[in-house]
Amino acid sequence: MTDAPPPPYRWFDLQVERTERISPSLVRVTFGGDRLGDMVTGGRDQRFKLFLPRPGQDAPVLPDDLGPGWYAQWRTQDPAVRAVMRSYTVRELRREPDELDVDFVQHGEHGQHGEHGEHGKGTGHSGPASHWSRTARPGDRVAILGPVAEDNGGVDFQPPAGTDWVLVTADESALPAAAGILSWLPAGTPAKVWIEVAHPGDVQDLPTAADADITWLIRGNAGDRPVLDAVRSAALPSGNPYAWIAGESGTIRALRRHLVGDRGFDRRAVTFTGYWRHGATEEDLLAELG
Known part of the structure; x- marks a missing residue:
């Protein structure tokens, strides 16, 4: 029997290194972590899952089992306690040192629309990820489910052969x-x-x-x-x-x-x-x- 290939995604515990207001609508948060060197990206619109702590928590509350059934367990956790989950795009992944940049839309301050990710909040009020990014400080802890293989299914920009x-x-x-x-x-x-x-x-x-x-x-x-x-x-x-x-x-x-x-x-x-x-x-x- 052939062994199954390893999954193309892995869990990472990261912390905030710094934040920067790069424009009226965007805050860039730079993350670091001991194992971040294992993360890779397929480029283009590479996405990953970001998990943020709730107010008053030191770290995001994740499912006990972080295997293939993690999502079903996350869904059954208390919504007031479980980690805030959002889908984000890699803005930049650097080496020496290993750092990940993520840009957060600041819709709440200007009556703008949703948080960056697959889905956001369109009511003009600040969603939890936008608020978190504005108040994040160095050392604040997050978790991500990020790619560890370039061919990971998280890239949608795929021009077919023959594209002019x-x-x-x-x-x-x-x-x-x-x-x-x-x-x-x-x-x-x-x-x-x-x-x-x-x-x-x-x-x-x-x-x-x-x-x-x-x-x-x-x-x-x-x-x-x-x-x-x-x-x-x-x-x-x-x-x-x-x-x-x-x-x-x-x-x-x-x-x-x-x-x-x-x-x-x-x-x-x-x-x-x-x-x-x-x-x-x-x-x-x-x-x-x-």
Whole structure:
């Protein structure tokens, strides 16, 4: 009998090394840990699970069994006690020293939308992860379930063979993923990129070797969707496209309908992810899954 391959993810106990307000809407938290050198990333929009302590806790309360059944156990824990779980993107993973950067959207202070991750909070009130990031101090403890193999199933940006150019859209919640994609794209890759943010101060340099046309869009009101209007009115390149679109679920659904229905994109060439939804917390969306 052949031994099963080791799982591509592992649990890590980390602590905060420092925090930095990098823009009006984003706080960057840098983590360190004794075993962080074992974590790797597939690049692009590499995601992982972050577990935060509840107020008054020194460390996140995790399931007793951290094996394959951890999620079912987490679901049965007392919601007032169990760790806050969120999905985040690797902004940067460095060596010597081993450090992990994660960017947190600060929607609560400006009436903005959800926490960065697969799902967030869209009510304009600060969610637990945003609040935690603003108050985090060096030494504060967290846990993550992070990749230890580059091929780990946590990367969604997967252009098929024969792709001639790529289209990328993002808001603040998906900005770290878009930055990772741009830094990963091979030199000279044609790319049309639209990034929607709340403040002019959120615009940042996104290094890339791709032939990328990057347009920054400043949102006027919380309900505006300038990225949708911009893509609808854009002249797009010829050839076989691949689209990666991420952000608020309603906007992403409308963008996908436009690309497939109006622009003729192959459905299989559109990767779409709702990182958050107006009016819903990640707990709400997890509950909907049953």
